[in-house]
Amino acid sequence: MSSLLLILLSAVLISHFALTRVPALRPFASTSPFDDAVRLAIAVLACTSVVTPLSYLLRNHVLQPLHVLYLQPLLFVVLIMLVAQLIRLVVEQRTLWAPNATALFALLTGNSAILGATLLVPSRVETFIDSIGLGLGIGLSFAVLLLCLTTLEQRMRHAAIAVSFRGTPLALITAGVMALALMGFTGLIAE
Amino acid sequence: MLTAALLAAGFAAALASVLARSSRVVPRSTLIERINDVLPQTQCGRCTFAGCKPYATALAEGRADINHCPPGGDTTARTLATLLDRPYKPVDPQFGITPAQPVVAWVDESRCIGCTKCIQACPVDAIVGASKFMHTIIAAQCTGCELCIAPCPVDCIELRPAQASQLSLSS
């Protein structure tokens, strides 16, 4: 369970930084960070719910029979890049979202939650339906955590926080407290 | 071993084709368009650019900073800061002061000589009149950009607070 929490938290933290702190990596540019976070969350949800089942099929019906399981990480990354590219094409049509395509593509491929989901499939899941469930689950929990962190940061922008802690230091501490809160779920699913 | 190589090559080819097909970069215009939506459209030129759209283009290309727009005031500077992910800076007084409440220009009809200079200067065609005829300003369309005050030879245009009825109360 804690490995699942770990990949989720790191993905949320990096995506949050990309959204609010690294101009080059901002996947969308709208007037409020919350809208960016919603669009990125939707993109990641779409990506995981597509990639995880595909990776399950790829693994069980292609790699296993051909005994090339060692290719799994490489092909999964390529698979993710493919799906990320498709999502990028779909998102580009919606000029309302005004995507910064390259940043979106980079964020989707580099997102540890998506790659983590595919690599966790073998140890977590027996049937195809379960893999869809895992993909959706990870995508949804990523979305909720990202939205929570973004709105929390928006609210903290005007608090009387010590100057040396404003911005990134406090975001890291908040992520620490989030990790503490999520520790409650350890042991929920057998490790 | 052979199957692995074939498999990897197949995947790489699929990826390459998809990547190639979508290599065109999204035109930057959408960013200019979105900046222009935020600006107050008074076309007053106080930001040293010829209007809101030129200022938006300069912002998109990074040639201008976000605190050049007095009519937009604090709100526009804050929204631009979020949009372009730059630190928020209040409006720089050298470009002008945000008026306490919305103002409109007003022609003193007893002194107007009908020279149409202000009509040519008005960026939003809010002044009605013809040469040698009386001029007047449509209060509802005047954005208070003060561009008509300078060209007037007899200096008969002054600024007045906008009437409550002209302000749109309903959202």
Add this chain to the structure above:
Amino acid sequence: MTTRSQTRGGLKLETHKHRSTMRPLRAARPAELLTLPLDQHAGAAARPIVATGDLVALGQPIAEPTADISAWLHSPVSGRVRAIEPQPSALHPDTPSLAIVIENDGADRTHAANQPFDFSNAEPAAIVEHIARGGIVGLGGAIFPTAAKLARAPAKSAHLIVNGAECEPWISCDDMLMRERASEVIAGAKVLCRAVLAEHCTIAVEDDMREAAQALREAVEHAGGGIEVVEVPSIYPAGGERQLITTLTGLEVPSGGLPQDIGILCQNVGTAAAIARWVHDGEPLIRRVVTITGSAIQEPANLDAVIGTPLSRLIADCGGFATEPAKLMMGGPMMGIALPTDQFAVLKGMNCVFAATLRDIQPAGPEMPCIRCGSCSEVCPAILLPQQLHRLALAGEVPELDEYGLLDCIECGCCDYVCPSQIPLVERFRVAKPEVLRYRTMRSMAPEARAQFEAREVRLARLEEERRARLAEKRRSITSKP
């Protein structure tokens, strides 16, 4: 049209009205010098039509309206115009405004032109125009020129609500007016019904105003019925126009809109009485009932005061100050305007002079940070979230302030009243409102201004193109000649 079963929020406040309602309504002694500010009504200030030194009769118009939302001003006494100069005004105690000062000669010569007006078969438009000439403005506190409001009233099947629900503590001028001059209120209501062709009319009083309700019901029978007297729960601010409309009809006045958008016209009982006196007796709005109350006053009472009389005269009529007041206010403790001295004059909008000691009011303590307890959002009659509005106002987030409904705040003060951190919320909202108003104006004007600008760019380019084409044509015609 949105409906809500019953109004929400509001405060059950101790009314403190008994001290000023136990004495009968009586006229105040006229003063020697009367000060009449020209901006004592909502909208544009009036323009004087008399000069210094002119002789004026009682009720003679001395200032005319300068816009459709403006009002006439009449001389409350006969005498001579002493001066037209900036004088302090209770509406904005720290910035004096132009006022007409009249010396009272005590002769009370009335202005001949003021004649009773037979409204029963007059056209509604004529009635509205006549009401305008009487200088009648809303006496509930908004001081909005009544004629301008009637002109905007719904064309057909209007529902007239006469507002007698005096919900602010300490103020009892409407209560005494209804008890002792119920017939005037009913007569005024009849004129208003005729002026807007109202289908039905309701007079609202608070459920703890027993005598007033009784007097009104008798006056209605006497005047031939047709008006319903309704008692509303006495929860502050039940008398607010929007809250009263929702309590009576269940309809909600649309945000940013006016009551006539849902076919309702709301007028104060004092306004109705003033209209009756103007239509039946030919007396314009030159005097009104003012409550002089507070434990700093010797004998609190309700006085029928002439507009322009200095407050010191009214307080002297009530036995002067018993002790030094902690605060002197025009209006009640919740929405009243604090006055530095008692040298201000009675205005059309002055319903109460409240000289409060520390036994009457509990000033706010030291301010602490907001702890998001939500007590303010529970009592807010406009169903807003004052704690979020306060956080956004401090942060200067104007677009979000508009989204959270800052312009729907009626500044009733309930949130300040219950705030454990004693934060001056209403004061901060009042400071932030112009910013939100400018943001709304900017956003509503931007598309049109942009379209005009782009159309002009296209036109200039086209003209430039034509000019260049003509030039090229001319050059070609010159060069091609042998």
Add this chain to the structure above:
Amino acid sequence: MSLPTSQPPHSVAPNSVARVMGIVLIALIPAIVVHIVFFGIGLAVQLTLAIATALITEAIALHLRRQPVRPFLSDGSALITAVLLAFCLPPLAPWWLVVSGTAFAILLAKHLYGGLGSNPFNPAMVGYVVLLVSFPQHLTRWLTPEASGLHPVDLSFVQTLHAIFIGQLPPELTWDAITSPTPLDAVRTGLKMGLTLQEAQAAPTFGGLGGRGWEWINLAVLAGGIWLLALKIVRWHIPVALLAGLAIPAAIMHAVDPGSYAGALFEVTSGASMLGAFFIATDPVSAATSDRGRLVYGFGIGLVAYIIRTWGGYPDGIAFGVLLLNLAVPLIDRYTVPRIYGRAT
């Protein structure tokens, strides 16, 4: 005569943050007394330690942040954090546990985020979770309740001080002898070992409802909570929603399989349910701020707590539930804005 001309309203209700926090503290007294009756004087020592640390840390933090020390120190918010944290720890826990937990809570969870009014997480819960995750074994040393018929623990005051400050028990007692699992823990381990619910609850530590000592403490907390509701210091939305969040899933699961899932009443009257519902989750600063938001917030805490209690690794999930929902409060606030007067949506 020149009178003050401040802005309206000129009169407000006599109220202050110190009054609100003071009433909450008074409401906690019955629970503290019952706790001492059942588990000995240990809690009193823990409370003094926690309160002392809280006040000192608060004073230091305020000084460092160059804020006026007097008003903030006397507003009582630090006291509530200290009392709640001390209440959640075992009475004979070592002194440095409660001191470090309180200091951590006040410094990091409150002042780092901007002091009173802007701390997104409930300071007491942050402190408790840090201790729970860092020193799990210390937090399971709960004592056997007084009237449970088992060999009750009646350490004298001096012996209690010894246990807390030196960690040394009187010679004839050992830590395992005097400690016993809380009812919640007992039920969980019992069910894990395949016992049916009835067998797991047959142990002597179980009284009528939620466990011999604990049910009385929860009832005392409930009494304090109802008093707070009566005084309108706390509104019913969070407590009712939280208890519903615990009771509804418990009732469903109990109906589905009575043998292996505890009933609703047991869940509600055991562990920190009542304390969480009326005192911890209702901390106004870290809770949602509109009525609808509070219902979602409370129900969320109850649900998460139930999931952790039933399938999670820790005996009581209230602390984790509070932290998780504190995280989601800005998001909940954004989507639960009440319909403004005169607006359609």
